[in-house]
Amino acid sequence: MLETSYVLLTIVGCAVVTWLSRVLPFALLKRHQLPPLMVELLSFVPITIMTALWINSLFSQHVGHLPTPNVANILASVPTVIVAFLTKQLLWIVIAGMISLAVIRAFIG
Numbered sequence: 605m606l607e608t609s610y611v612l613l614t615i616v617g618c619a620v621v622t623w624l625s626r627v628l629p630f631a632l633l634k635r636h637q638l639p640p641l642m643v644e645l646l647s648f649v650p651i652t653i654m655t656a657l658w659i660n661s662l663f664s665q666h667v668g669h670l671p672t673p674n675v676a677n678i679l680a681s682v683p684t685v686i687v688a689f690l691t692k693q694l695l696w697i698v699i700a701g702m703i704s705l706a707v708i709r710a711f712i713g
Contacts, residue, residue, distance in 0.1 A: 658681070661677050662674055662681065675712070676705065676708050676709055676712055679708050680704040680705040682704075683700055684697060684700045684701040684704055687700035
């Protein structure tokens, strides 16, 4: 029974920390204006995070070895990047990525 309480407290604690980290900046900046340079720098955060996640998925990591290319993800990236350049709409980019990866996995196995 102690394990269940511990797990429940951990989940609630994670939820509170996640909620605070998303709400607190809005509450603190509600009455203040950020400098233009800070706003410009913060505008690069989403694309930086997405690029890091994308590059990380292109390689498989193995402890003690160099990363190896993940062929399926690399191949699926090609049509996804093309759709990204053509549409610049996140919904179409995600759909293209999901469909291309599903097709590639169906053929590669």
